[in-house]
Ligand SMILES: Nc1ncnc2c1ncn2[C@@H]1O[C@H](COP(=O)(O)OP(=O)(O)OP(=O)(O)O)[C@@H](O)[C@H]1O
């Protein structure tokens with residue numbers, strides 16, 4: 001591509017729960033990773049569009065064939081609709097970013113859950129064909145590390161919805177041994193919280209979306225700073241319910257697997273660098289916003305000589321910003337050409 005052509009670089013974070021884009025023109029957009037197609041003629045008339053994306057799709061789900069196309073870090077298997085949903089999310093983000101300006105050549109770095117990177121890379125390339133001119137696909141924790149320049153002697157723990165991705169950065173592109181993926185993440189907390197509420201308060205009526213909202217509002221580990229008092233219908237009548245203990249137990253289900261994985265990865269670091277890595281553990285992903293998580297993980301590091309666990313500043317855009325930083329630094333031969 002000649003230097004004279006207008007080039008827009010974009011960084012995309014394709015996530016299970018939210019997907020985001022940051023561009024070299026300074027734009028930022030985020031969309032919930034839901035896509036819905038009106039189920040019948042009536043729904044088409046009400047919705048007035050052939051496909052609905054993001055929060056609007058979730059809100060209108062009774063009228064839609066609703067898809068959340070990623071699950072446990074992977075594009076759901078065997079459904080053309082889920083692949084189509086991924087395509088809709090990506091093209092929607094790119095359209096928002098380019099504002100329909102087709103004159104511009106677009107190059108995109110797409111950060112995806114580490115497991116998607118392993119399994120679905122080929123499908124993603126196929127989906128992106130014709131959408132952008134050049135493409136690089138990277139794993140999400142690597143994009144986050146790149147964006148915050150945490151490239152050497154650091155550990156990134158990206159707590160998403162479908163998966164938690166761990167990655168130790170050793171100043172080069174991470175290998176399989178430097179990374180781990182757990183399906184203990186936001187969605188597994190939601191499922192456990194729903195189960196616990198159901199067991200402890202069988203009379204309360206709720207949906208998984210309500211449970212997720214409660215967790216986002218009250219999620220914590222360790223000692224509670226306040227009670228989690230939520231309002232939910234009981235036999236059709238709105239009532240206050242105290243779910244503090246259930247929230248704590250559900251959120252704390254992350255601690256043992258996180259600690260174990262952190263220690264396992266640390267043990268594989270060259271002995272003279274382990275201390276540095278322990279002092280540089282970064283939590284990203286919105287799931288890391290569970291209150292007290294960093295402190296509890298720090299406690300787990302005490303036995304090993306102590307360490308520091310911090311939160312990235314902007315968990316919503318850390319991945320997209322990191323992907324954009326990669327796009328801006330990438331050499332001409334790093335890019336895959338994907339023009340149709
Ligand atoms: N304030 C909050 N406290 C706790 N959890 C939260 C909060 N806000 C959002 N979450 C949870 O964070 C998870 C989504 O995080 P994020 O948007 O980083 O995931 P994602 O990138 O879409 O998923 P993945 O990386 O698995 O593909 C969801 O489970 C959501 O409920």
Ligand SMILES: [Mg+2]
Pocket residue numbers: 013014015016140158160161285319
């Ligand atoms: Mg993510």
